[in-house]
Amino acid sequence: MKKIFVIAIASVMAFSAGAQKIGRVNFNELVMLMPEMDAARETIAASQKEAEETYAAMVEEYQGKVTQYQQKNASWTAAIKESKEKELMDIQNRIQEFQQNISQELQQQQSQLVAPINEKANNAVKEIAKAKGIDVLMDSTQAIYFSDAVVDLTAEARKALGIPDSRTIESLQAELAAQAQQQ
Helix, strand or coil: CHHHHHHHHHHHHHHHHHHCCEEEECHHHHHHHCHHHHHHHHHHHHHHHHHHHHHHHHHHHHHHHHHHHHHHHHHCCHHHHHHHHHHHHHHHHHHHHHHHHHHHHHHHHHHHHHHHHHHHHHHHHHHHHHHHCCCEEEECCCCCCCCCCCEECHHHHHHHCCCCCCCCHHHHHHHHHHHHHHC
């Protein structure tokens, strides 16, 4: 009796799942190729460059002070030597603090810039899915297999988000590589 009940429940679940219309979309592709993401990448890159320049200036200052200390410490009085050592420690601490803070700030900036982009893509995909009568929408990068019955909404979502047909992940990678070489 118990087996019959389990088989009946499994049959009902399979029937109801079969009645659902399932869709898929490559959400990561959409977000990465959106024009808004280009602007976010530029802002993030500019912030990273500024952080790197600030860090390099701090390290340069530290190295200059270390060189000065090594060259002149033999001729300094104890008070001057102590003051210079304290100055070196302060610079080291500032460098470490800067590294910790800037890393967190850059991550926070990226999250703030990407959140509205994700939301826009998510809303567009949901609207398309509703219009097509999709009951379940899956990210195509998370599944191993899709049958032909699953509707791919990626192309339609690309169009709704203003992503040109010629723009692909490969072309984006080539753009980013070219930008990296220029720097």
